[in-house]
Amino acid sequence: MIGRSAERRIFSRIINGLTKFKCKRHSSTESTESWDIVPRKEVKRFIIECMSSVKTRQDHAEKLADNLSTADYRGHYSHGLNRLDMYVRDIDSGITERDGDPMTIKESQATALVDGQNVLGPVVGDYSMEIAIQKAKQTGVGWVAAKGSNHYGIAGWYAMKAVDHGLLGLSFTNTSPLEVPTRARKPTLGTNPLSLAVPAKDNDSFVLDMATTTVALGKIELHDRKQISIPDGWGVDSQGKMCNVAKPVIEAGGLMPLGGSEMTGGYKGYGLAMMVEIFCGILAGSDYGPNIRRWKSTERVANLGQCFIAVDPDCFAPGFIDRMSDLMDTCRNLTPAEGEEDVVLVAGDPERRHMNMCDQRGGIPYHPNQIKFGVGFF
Amino acid sequence: MIGRSAERRIFSRIINGLTKFKCKRHSSTESTESWDIVPRKEVKRFIIECMSSVKTRQDHAEKLADNLSTADYRGHYSHGLNRLDMYVRDIDSGITERDGDPMTIKESQATALVDGQNVLGPVVGDYSMEIAIQKAKQTGVGWVAAKGSNHYGIAGWYAMKAVDHGLLGLSFTNTSPLEVPTRARKPTLGTNPLSLAVPAKDNDSFVLDMATTTVALGKIELHDRKQISIPDGWGVDSQGKMCNVAKPVIEAGGLMPLGGSEMTGGYKGYGLAMMVEIFCGILAGSDYGPNIRRWKSTERVANLGQCFIAVDPDCFAPGFIDRMSDLMDTCRNLTPAEGEEDVVLVAGDPERRHMNMCDQRGGIPYHPNQIKFGVGFF
Numbered sequence: 001m002i003g004r005s006a007e008r009r010i011f012s013r014i015i016n017g018l019t020k021f022k023c024k025r026h027s028s029t030e031s032t033e034s035w036d037i038v039p040r041k042e043v044k045r046f047i048i049e050c051m052s053s054v055k056t057r058q059d060h061a062e063k064l065a066d067n068l069s070t071a072d073y074r075g076h077y078s079h080g081l082n083r084l085d086m087y088v089r090d091i092d093s094g095i096t097e098r099d100g101d102p103m104t105i106k107e108s109q110a111t112a113l114v115d116g117q118n119v120l121g122p123v124v125g126d127y128s129m130e131i132a133i134q135k136a137k138q139t140g141v142g143w144v145a146a147k148g149s150n151h152y153g154i155a156g157w158y159a160m161k162a163v164d165h166g167l168l169g170l171s172f173t174n175t176s177p178l179e180v181p182t183r184a185r186k187p188t189l190g191t192n193p194l195s196l197a198v199p200a201k202d203n204d205s206f207v208l209d210m211a212t213t214t215v216a217l218g219k220i221e222l223h224d225r226k227q228i229s230i231p232d233g234w235g236v237d238s239q240g241k242m243c244n245v246a247k248p249v250i251e252a253g254g255l256m257p258l259g260g261s262e263m264t265g266g267y268k269g270y271g272l273a274m275m276v277e278i279f280c281g282i283l284a285g286s287d288y289g290p291n292i293r294r295w296k297s298t299e300r301v302a303n304l305g306q307c308f309i310a311v312d313p314d315c316f317a318p319g320f321i322d323r324m325s326d327l328m329d330t331c332r333n334l335t336p337a338e339g340e341e342d343v344v345l346v347a348g349d350p351e352r353r354h355m356n357m358c359d360q361r362g363g364i365p366y367h368p369n370q371i372k373f374g375v376g377f378f
Numbered sequence: 379m380i381g382r383s384a385e386r387r388i389f390s391r392i393i394n395g396l397t398k399f400k401c402k403r404h405s406s407t408e409s410t411e412s413w414d415i416v417p418r419k420e421v422k423r424f425i426i427e428c429m430s431s432v433k434t435r436q437d438h439a440e441k442l443a444d445n446l447s448t449a450d451y452r453g454h455y456s457h458g459l460n461r462l463d464m465y466v467r468d469i470d471s472g473i474t475e476r477d478g479d480p481m482t483i484k485e486s487q488a489t490a491l492v493d494g495q496n497v498l499g500p501v502v503g504d505y506s507m508e509i510a511i512q513k514a515k516q517t518g519v520g521w522v523a524a525k526g527s528n529h530y531g532i533a534g535w536y537a538m539k540a541v542d543h544g545l546l547g548l549s550f551t552n553t554s555p556l557e558v559p560t561r562a563r564k565p566t567l568g569t570n571p572l573s574l575a576v577p578a579k580d581n582d583s584f585v586l587d588m589a590t591t592t593v594a595l596g597k598i599e600l601h602d603r604k605q606i607s608i609p610d611g612w613g614v615d616s617q618g619k620m621c622n623v624a625k626p627v628i629e630a631g632g633l634m635p636l637g638g639s640e641m642t643g644g645y646k647g648y649g650l651a652m653m654v655e656i657f658c659g660i661l662a663g664s665d666y667g668p669n670i671r672r673w674k675s676t677e678r679v680a681n682l683g684q685c686f687i688a689v690d691p692d693c694f695a696p697g698f699i700d701r702m703s704d705l706m707d708t709c710r711n712l713t714p715a716e717g718e719e720d721v722v723l724v725a726g727d728p729e730r731r732h733m734n735m736c737d738q739r740g741g742i743p744y745h746p747n748q749i750k751f752g753v754g755f756f
Contacts, residue, residue: 106693106694106695108517108518108690108693109487109488109516109517109518110487110488110517110518110519111517111518111519111689111690111693111694113693113694113695138487139486139487139488139489139517140486140487140488140489140521141488141489141519141521143518143519143689145694145695147695168656180715181709181712181722182722182723183714183715183718183720183721183722183723184709184712184713184714184715184722185712185713185714185715185716186712186713188708188709188712196649196653196656198656198660206652206656208649208650208652208653210643210646210649214637214642214643215643231641231642232610232642233611233638233642233643234642236715239715239716239717240714240715240716240718241715241716241717258636258637258643258646258647259592259636259637259638259643259647260611260637260638260642263609264592264609264610264611264612264638264642265588265592265593265611265636265637267723267725268586268588268636269636269637271586271588271725272586272650274584274586274705274709274724274725275574275586277705278546278574278576278584278702278705281701281705282576282698282701282702282705283691283694283695283698284694284695285694285695285696285697285701288701288705289705289708289709290708311489311521312486312489313661315484315486315489315491316484316489316491316523316661316662316663317484317491317523317525317661317662317663318663319663320660320661323659323660323663323666324656324660327652327655327656327659327660327666327667330566330667330668331559331562331566331652331667334559334562334563334564334566335562335563335564336561336562336563336618337558337561337562337563337614337617337618337619338563338617338618338619339617339619340561340618342561343561344559344560344561344562345560345561345645346652347645347649347652
């Protein structure tokens with residue numbers, strides 16, 4: 001367990017680092033117009049320095065920096081700099097290993113089982129996805145499960161690696177218990193995200209990256225801070241009853257599976273969370289379900305389970321990327337619903353918009369409070 | 379296209395067949411207590427005879443009979459005898475081939491591409507899943523995509539075949555456009571179901587078998603017949619607006635993706651429907667998305683795309699089925715939510731209950747109207 005004074009010291013390092021950001025103000029019509037623009041390179045440098053300050057091996061720090069800065073660049077601020085303090089704390093307390101290498105402990109032509117050796121999640125995931133990609137090139141499919149891992153950031157970062165090789169990529173991780181199964185009252189499964197990334201023509205791609213709960217906890221916390229009610233289907237109170245007030249959900253309840261209540265298909269989201277857990281903890285032999293340590297606890301090693309799959313579309317019908325682009329463009333060109341002010345999107349489009357905005361503005365916009373206070377803003 | 383008189387002739391064959399069922403009345407405390415009990419063997423015989431009457435090859439008729447009777451036995455009445463008229467019509471009109479064999483047209487160590495040759499879906503699926511199983515035994519994973527297929531009944535029938543070999547099974551199919559993507563107004567994707575079946579200890583198993591829409595069309599039709607409103611998140615009207623009246627959804631609107639509106643995560647269900655389409659039509663090179671023929675239309679061949687995956691858990695950490703049983707039993711033993719009258723279930727449990735009830739009563743209970751009118755009841 002990390003002491004109060006150590007924690008203050010780490011935070012202060014992060015905050016000091018952040019104030020050294022080379023920021024520039026930039027105005028635009030976006031709602032982020034008054035935010036501070038930080039070049040992505042600068043975000044990476046800062047993350048690497050923070051991680052180095054707690055003696056993380058250089059290449060491990062670089063992989064984490066790439067993952068977290070990708071999250072912010074894609075507009076998933078909850079999974080970027082916002083979580084840096086957690087990784088710093090995990091390394092500084094010794095709960096996550098600052099050095100070491102994941103190991104392949106079992107292998108078949110199309111599969112591998114990896115022991116992450118308790119190093120940073122992006123190091124375990126990068127290693128595992130690379131194996132999945134190589135196996136997909138050789139046999140058509142690579143399916144890799146990893147135990148002994150840690151928080152691995154955004155699931156899409158791994159799935160997209162396969163797209164760089166012209167392959168389909170999938171990635172899954174189990175997480176700390178936050179989801180209350182249909183009919184139950186206690187958080188038992190995690191938000192258990194899944195990602196599928198698929199190549200299309202002209203560098204276009206489909207990138208689904210979703211939690212199997214209706215929303216992430218951060219979204220409910222934001223409603224609590226703003227003192228506004230939450231919609232049906234987001235969360236339950238300590239008795240397992242659907243609840244429209246954020247506080248009881250955060251303090252003693254939990255998240256609802258995608259689909260919400262039983263009547264609106266919540267049992268399907270619960271089934272999908274189980275699917276992710278089966279591919280991760282149950283296949284890999286890591287911690288799973290309610291046995292995973294509590295969210296942000298550093299009392300014991302995380303021992304998370306993860307799964308990485310790559311599939312070669314060339315092993316199937318010719319013309320894959322043409323059909324893929326046609327399907328995506330068909331959806332994008334659909335007439336929007338009555339009263340809908342925006343166009344129809346496909347998975348990956350909201351992130352593409354955010355990245356284009358960043359490119360135009362010369363960096364990633366951050367809320368001034370995140371620059372000032374450093375951590376835990378989203 | 380099939381003429382009116384031919385259609386009446388086929389219906390009459392089916393109805394005549396149904397009246398020959400050896401039914402026995404049985405009383406019980408279930409809500410199905412006044413239903414007619416038909417032994418499963420008798421259901422199969424009837425399906426085979428109906429299909430034979432339109433000259434379906436014997437082994438094709440037997441596979442269909444096994445699939446449809448399994449659906450009814452598991453309590454998925456919408457996908458059993460209820461759909462027999464559609465298969466009979468497809469064969470009788472010549473739109474589906476009554477004879478022929480699926481062909482493997484491309485193969486790698488872990489993958490295969492199958493051309494279903496337009497025979498009945500369960501024949502294509504059975505052939506493809508068998509390949510996936512053999513490849514999983516050899517390389518760890520088998521991933522098979524099929525084009526030129528037809529309606530294949532319940533997705534779980536294929537996934538469960540893998541469980542008989544101690545493997546994980548997955549199955550996916552694209553379907554006629556019924557789902558309206560988030561923000562759009564026209565049905566563009568199908569209900570695109572997915573199934574995952576997983577072995578556990580003592581013949582226990584996890585069987586997720588779900589459409590990626592909130593509900594199937596049949597559920598909305600039932601509400602229309604009963605003249606009751608439908609919950610938020612089930613369907614939209616012709617303008618793409620969420621709608622609580624069944625008729626406009628059925629007549630000119632469409633189904634909402636799992637998650638319902640954008641605020642409650644409907645874009646995730648839309649993303650999952652795309653995932654299923656990518657694994658099916660886009661990988662296999664069959665029809666896909668809005669190009670698939672309309673539901674129950676027999677104007678042209680279906681050319682559906684399907685996907686079948688098997689994974690060998692022995693390629694990963696030892697003790698798989700022990701962890702699997704532990705996770706399932708942990709969920710089952712959770713304290714139910716306040717006011718919840720039933721226990722917490724895992725995917726496959728509702729079907730297990732229905733099968734146990736059938737076993738106790740000596741057959742599958744059917745509503746007297748289904749026995750009387752034969753078809754299209756659910």
